[in-house]
Amino acid sequence: MTDQTVIRLEGVGKAYGSFRVLSGIDMQVHKGEIVALLGQTGAGKSTVMNMIMGTQEATEGTIRVAGHDPHAEFARLRGKLAVSFQTDRLLPWRTAVENCELGLLILKIPAAEARKRALTWLSRVKLDGAADKYPHELSGGMRQRVSLARALCVDPELVLLDESFSQLDHVTSRTLRQDFAAVVREYKKTCLFVTHRIDDAIEMADRVIVLRPKVGVALEESIDDTLRADPAQAAALHGRIAACMDGDPA
Numbered sequence: 001m002t003d004q005t006v007i008r009l010e011g012v013g014k015a016y017g018s019f020r021v022l023s024g025i026d027m028q029v030h031k032g033e034i035v036a037l038l039g040q041t042g043a044g045k046s047t048v049m050n051m052i053m054g055t056q057e058a059t060e061g062t063i064r065v066a067g068h069d070p071h072a073e074f075a076r077l078r079g080k081l082a083v084s085f086q087t088d089r090l091l092p093w094r095t096a097v098e099n100c101e102l103g104l105l106i107l108k109i110p111a112a113e114a115r116k117r118a119l120t121w122l123s124r125v126k127l128d129g130a131a132d133k134y135p136h137e138l139s140g141g142m143r144q145r146v147s148l149a150r151a152l153c154v155d156p157e158l159v160l161l162d163e164s165f166s167q168l169d170h171v172t173s174r175t176l177r178q179d180f181a182a183v184v185r186e187y188k189k190t191c192l193f194v195t196h197r198i199d200d201a202i203e204m205a206d207r208v209i210v211l212r213p214k215v216g217v218a219l220e221e222s223i224d225d226t227l228r229a230d231p232a233q234a235a236a237l238h239g240r241i242a243a244c245m246d247g248d249p250a
């Protein structure tokens, strides 16, 4: 593994009893990359994320995250890996800043430093002024921003997002994606995100990986700003991804 590889999967398979969900998955995410993981429902996207998080064990192959086996060496990845899910999972009895600093306090960062870092990250996700509000006082988009600030303020090497923008309306989701991608790039974080929306992937990612049931990685393509700015190229990539997700030859 090179120093630049944050996630590496080699020949990874997963079976639930006799039900094989994934086999032969080879994929890598490099330092500073934003990679989108796409696939139709049931393709195994969440299973891949859970194995990378270490909450599920692969039944075949090798997984390394920042050089560690995420399942066997779960504790070694504490503070290096942060996750944000489809729902914000904020604690309703804690304010935005208190939600944010929770992970830091668990990592035994002194309270004053934790508060400072939490406020800094709330500001970076454009939530100045909302620090003392409770989740029920915030909009869905604002709550998801708190969740992203909470993920980023532990200064993780890797951020995993599982459909983090999918429950928001189109405009809110788009603004949040753009702001999040800008912050991730500015602070040189590495990010793997699951989405079922092809447009989200093309807009945010440096690379897309499409999983297909029984096939594994069915398509992998790099994306850059030149492609994003060219409607014809972006539409062609959209078509290739859609065809692949639908099961047509890529």
Ligand SMILES: Nc1ncnc2c1ncn2[C@@H]1O[C@H](COP(=O)(O)OP(=O)(O)OP(=O)(O)O)[C@@H](O)[C@H]1O
Binding pocket: 016, 019, 021, 039, 040, 041, 042, 043, 044, 045, 046, 047, 048, 196
């Ligand atoms: N704990 C489990 N036990 C048995 N089967 C499971 C379990 N978890 C997932 N599966 C099955 O594995 C397959 C892949 O599920 P997974 O949730 O990883 O897919 P996905 O691509 O994330 O789907 P979606 O987009 O609908 O969330 C599905 O057929 C699912 O039913």
